[in-house]
């Protein structure tokens with residue numbers, strides 16, 4: 001039978017991901033700073049322990065799914081962190097979206113303890129996490145990829161090797177920068193068209209058969225009423241939070257600064273998503289930029 005797999009961070013994404021691991025027959029040992037988060041998987045038979053060190057004491061394969069860089073640093077290198085108790089030869093996979101330089105630091109710290117760290121951030125939201133259809137972008141030692149893929153393929157439809165540690169994060173950050181730019185562009189375009197007298201559903205249909213088509217226009221349209229089953233149809237609840245998008249755009253800016261790369265639209269997107277956070281949009285889906293822009297218009 002399969003040996004226990006550790007899972008740390010049972011939030012919006014981690015919870016359904018851990019469930020899919022269990023469905024594939026892996027016994028799970030888990031922890032979260034917020035004990036309520038562990039309830040569902042505990043009822044499904046997962047073992048819950050007090051902290052990451054205890055997870056590392058029992059399991060030699062661990063997945064972490066945490067909000068941002070400081071949480072990852074704490075969970076790996078903190079006083080009750082994984083590296084306090086990690087077994088030699090353990091495989092540590094971080095699926096959080098964080099700064100690639102932090103992934104490199106964690107890999108170096110893990111190596112000192114004889115363990116292997118890989119970054120494996122995901123694309124696809126809570127829906128893809130629930131249906132096991134995530135895309136994983138994996139960075140690390142290529143000889144460890146097969147072992148990582150065995151676990152990640154229980155939770156995802158695509159598991160892509162990107163290169164050395166940190167390159168998974170690089171791919172994820174680039175994708176989300178383009179996603180933000182595309183969502184803002186779609187939102188301001190739809191708003192202009194509507195103000196010019198076009199019916200929103202018709203405008204979306206025309207864009208989607210023309211060269212302006214993109215994921216934000218054809219599968220996640222930000223205008224309420226254009227599509228069903230997306231956050232714009234549900235008062236921008238659920239989905240991918242504006243605050244998380246602002247975080248990812250900040251990560252893109254940091255990497256652009258350190259590599260002296262010009263990303264003018266990425267910078268502007270970062271500012272727009274930060275402004276939204278300050279104006280009460282932090283926990284709404286990131287497609288609410290459409291509503292935010294409309295508030296700027298004279299009525």
Ligand code: NAD
Pocket residue numbers: 008009010011012013014031032033034037065066067068071074075095096097098122123124125126239240241244
């Ligand atoms: P979340 O805030 O819902 O969940 C994070 C969990 O980590 C929470 O349960 C929290 O209590 C726990 N946690 C925080 N610090 C901890 C610590 N020190 N020890 C143990 N547990 C701790 O976030 P989420 O939506 O699940 O996202 C997780 C990551 O995945 C983020 O980096 C996010 O950017 C990325 N992501 C999210 C989505 C999405 O649609 N939500 C999509 C792709 C990627």
